Amino acid sequence: MTTLVDVANTSSRTLRLLSLLQARAYWPGPELADRLGVSVRTLRRDVERLRDLGYPVDATSGPEGGYRLAAGASLPPLALDDEEAVALALALQGAATNSDDDDNGAAAQPALRALTKVVQVMPPRLRRRVDALRAVAVSGPWGAEGGPDPAVLLTLAQACRDTERLALDYTAADGTRTQRRVEPHALVRLGRRWYLLAWDLGRGDWRTLRVDRTATARVEGGRFRPRELPGPDALAVVEGSIRTAPARHEVSAVLHVPADEARARLGGWAHIEELDPAQRGRCRLRMSTESLDWAAFALARARCDVSAVEPSALRDHLRAWSERFAAASSASSA
Amino acid sequence: MTTLVDVANTSSRTLRLLSLLQARAYWPGPELADRLGVSVRTLRRDVERLRDLGYPVDATSGPEGGYRLAAGASLPPLALDDEEAVALALALQGAATNSDDDDNGAAAQPALRALTKVVQVMPPRLRRRVDALRAVAVSGPWGAEGGPDPAVLLTLAQACRDTERLALDYTAADGTRTQRRVEPHALVRLGRRWYLLAWDLGRGDWRTLRVDRTATARVEGGRFRPRELPGPDALAVVEGSIRTAPARHEVSAVLHVPADEARARLGGWAHIEELDPAQRGRCRLRMSTESLDWAAFALARARCDVSAVEPSALRDHLRAWSERFAAASSASSA
DNA sequence: ACATTGCGGACAGCAACTGGCCGCGACCGC
DNA sequence: GCGGTCGCGGCCAGTTGCTGTCCGCAATGT
Numbered sequence: 001m002t003t004l005v006d007v008a009n010t011s012s013r014t015l016r017l018l019s020l021l022q023a024r025a026y027w028p029g030p031e032l033a034d035r036l037g038v039s040v041r042t043l044r045r046d047v048e049r050l051r052d053l054g055y056p057v058d059a060t061s062g063p064e065g066g067y068r069l070a071a072g073a074s075l076p077p078l079a080l081d082d083e084e085a086v087a088l089a090l091a092l093q094g095a096a097t098n099s100d101d102d103d104n105g106a107a108a109q110p111a112l113r114a115l116t117k118v119v120q121v122m123p124p125r126l127r128r129r130v131d132a133l134r135a136v137a138v139s140g141p142w143g144a145e146g147g148p149d150p151a152v153l154l155t156l157a158q159a160c161r162d163t164e165r166l167a168l169d170y171t172a173a174d175g176t177r178t179q180r181r182v183e184p185h186a187l188v189r190l191g192r193r194w195y196l197l198a199w200d201l202g203r204g205d206w207r208t209l210r211v212d213r214t215a216t217a218r219v220e221g222g223r224f225r226p227r228e229l230p231g232p233d234a235l236a237v238v239e240g241s242i243r244t245a246p247a248r249h250e251v252s253a254v255l256h257v258p259a260d261e262a263r264a265r266l267g268g269w270a271h272i273e274e275l276d277p278a279q280r281g282r283c284r285l286r287m288s289t290e291s292l293d294w295a296a297f298a299l300a301r302a303r304c305d306v307s308a309v310e311p312s313a314l315r316d317h318l319r320a321w322s323e324r325f326a327a328a329s330s331a332s333s334a
Numbered sequence: 335m336t337t338l339v340d341v342a343n344t345s346s347r348t349l350r351l352l353s354l355l356q357a358r359a360y361w362p363g364p365e366l367a368d369r370l371g372v373s374v375r376t377l378r379r380d381v382e383r384l385r386d387l388g389y390p391v392d393a394t395s396g397p398e399g400g401y402r403l404a405a406g407a408s409l410p411p412l413a414l415d416d417e418e419a420v421a422l423a424l425a426l427q428g429a430a431t432n433s434d435d436d437d438n439g440a441a442a443q444p445a446l447r448a449l450t451k452v453v454q455v456m457p458p459r460l461r462r463r464v465d466a467l468r469a470v471a472v473s474g475p476w477g478a479e480g481g482p483d484p485a486v487l488l489t490l491a492q493a494c495r496d497t498e499r500l501a502l503d504y505t506a507a508d509g510t511r512t513q514r515r516v517e518p519h520a521l522v523r524l525g526r527r528w529y530l531l532a533w534d535l536g537r538g539d540w541r542t543l544r545v546d547r548t549a550t551a552r553v554e555g556g557r558f559r560p561r562e563l564p565g566p567d568a569l570a571v572v573e574g575s576i577r578t579a580p581a582r583h584e585v586s587a588v589l590h591v592p593a594d595e596a597r598a599r600l601g602g603w604a605h606i607e608e609l610d611p612a613q614r615g616r617c618r619l620r621m622s623t624e625s626l627d628w629a630a631f632a633l634a635r636a637r638c639d640v641s642a643v644e645p646s647a648l649r650d651h652l653r654a655w656s657e658r659f660a661a662a663s664s665a666s667s668a
Numbered sequence: 669a670c671a672t673t674g675c676g677g678a679c680a681g682c683a684a685c686t687g688g689c690c691g692c693g694a695c696c697g698c
Numbered sequence: 699g700c701g702g703t704c705g706c707g708g709c710c711a712g713t714t715g716c717t718g719t720c721c722g723c724a725a726t727g728t
Contacts, residue, residue, distance in 0.1 A: 011345030062695030077411030083444035091429035110417035325656035396726025
């Protein structure tokens with residue numbers, strides 16, 4: 001399974017040892033030595049080598065003893081099997097495309113980087129499995145938001161990292177479709193959208209493109225030498241070129257349940273504050289969101305009476321839902 | 335940054351080379367050699383070594399040529415930096431705890447396995463960052479469902495893999511809290527819940543415990559020799575011990591928008607079917623869910639009139655929401 | 669055509685690795 | 699307490715492997 005090829009090499013053995021230590025927590029020394037095809041003495045030396053490399057290998061003596069890879073100063077290369085790799089690719093993809101704005105929005109960037117690493121070295125058969133599952137596993141409300149195509153996002157990320165020219169099918173804001181050849185420079189996440197900062201070869205100028213408006217992206221082969229950015233920082237450039245930040249709503253409401261009960265029902269989804277002691281059995285909900293749908297949903301999940309709903313836009317929203325639901329729940333046939 | 339420790343070792347250099355090749359796609363040979371502190375000739379030999387190990391390193395000649403790590407027969411050990419590791423841990427954790435039932439429910443198991451691997455070798459400082467972000471990043475409606483504590487889930491997974499005895503604080507179905515000492519055998523995901531199949535040392539019998547009812551779990555130190563399962567398969571045992579599968583709702587409704595518009599608004603969230611051509615401008619929504627909240631939310635996201643809502647329970651649900659929202663949207667003060 | 673880059677053979681010197689042996693300490697079950 | 703099992707690390711002698719340098723060759727883009 002993980003046997004790869006047996007090379008008698010010392011360094012290859014060290015790599016194999018690292019993999020083995022990650023696959024199982026405890027390994028009796030003799031078994032390890034047998035697996036690696038060396039004597040126990042040499043195994044000890046290999047372990048010592050790993051330790052010198054900075055990977056702390058704990059060992060316990062006595063019967064049932066053995067070696068175990070512990071947490072160290074830096075992360076060792078992860079040896080994952082096929083299933084784990086697929087799960088990882090899907091999870092990272094979800095994190096890169098779906099993650100919430102304020103929370104792990106910052107984590108989306110590293111997630112995307114990690115994803116490019118994984119995908120680049122992933123065997124084709126695994127990539128096919130990921131592609132197949134991707135279709136099924138959109139699974140999540142964000143898909144509804146017309147988020148970026150994960151495949152496109154991934155291609156763009158790789159091209160940025162590798163400084164490779166791209167050909168894009170792009171739909172501009174006014175709906176016109178254009179073909180663009182660009183030198184991609186950076187992917188920036190702003191709000192809950194991804195933007196590609198690129199040098200447009202057709203127009204000879206910098207452009208900020210929305211990834212979710214990019215239908216297809218393919219690598220054109222040629223690599224390029226990065227130009228100097230028209231600003232101190234990719235983020236700054238993109239921010240400058242985006243007109244307005246998407247409107248945020250600061251939601252506030254009073255829930256007619258005790259605070260801890262509300263927290264239990266809503267999880268970490270909204271901030272729940274205690275009200276003053278006189279108002280026992282009630283609490284205040286606060287959340288900051290771009291989508292009133294989410295706010296309405298949160299109120300619904302609270303399963304209790306609600307009052308003092310705060311942006312008036314949300315009240316309008318609730319009224320609209322209410323009317324629609326009333327209609328839907330009464331009419332039982334088309 | 336990634337320098338670890340400089341060991342003049344050959345094997346360490348091979349590891350470093352692997353990391354470098356993953357960090358950037360193209361590396362000119364001379365630059366690589368310089369980074370590794372060896373001559374180009376030795377670099378070529380190192381590359382050859384990697385190839386012998388099964389990692390396909392592509393090389394292109396000519397100016398702008400260089401080395402690149404391609405997709406191979408098996409996944410090479412992933413060398414991730416700190417940020418990537420944190421993002422990865424968060425993403426995997428999300429996949430393991432939140433993932434939807436039918437879709438990547440199957441992927442939850444490998445995700446959890448991968449997570450145990452990562453966490454086991456993750457430096458404490460990174461683990462702290464993950465823990466810190468975890469609190470913020472529940473971010474998602476599932477948190478509200480009282481899903482399992484990721485930390486507990488992780489501890490259980492590690493203990494299963496390492497066959498280590500555990501002490502659990504468990505809240506039984508009737509609400510009584512008990513302390514249990516168990517030998518954990520397998521984690522099984524059924525429906526959208528995690529179950530721990532374990533041998534209860536206090537009672538001397540097998541038990542199936544719900545992970546989300548487990549408040550704390552700590553490793554007791556001792557390792558044990560796995561007992562024989564009372565069935566062919568952990569899944570079978572757990573299935574047998576769970577009385578009823580959680581009730582599922584097969585939701586159906588007619589949306590008063592064209593099918594493709596509905597798909598655009600709902601993403602992969604629900605299945606949208608065309609109706610017969612006479613009914614242009616309408617389509618049928620189908621989804622299968624355990625939570626009527628989600629169904630209601632989906633209908634709301636469709637932002638259109640809805641009719642022929644199908645389980646009557648959902649109609650009741652909608653009516654309840656409607657009334658609550660009507661109240662909330664009119665009363666603007668507590 | 670030229671420069672740049674990768675490929676691989678040959679060689680000599682040096683460094684490292686290997687296996688076998690040893691005594692030591694830690695730990696567990698009897 | 700005692701013996702068995704296991705990890706630790708020193709020592710040694712033989713062998714293996716690695717390294718840098720030099721070389722001619724092939725591929726590629728300017």
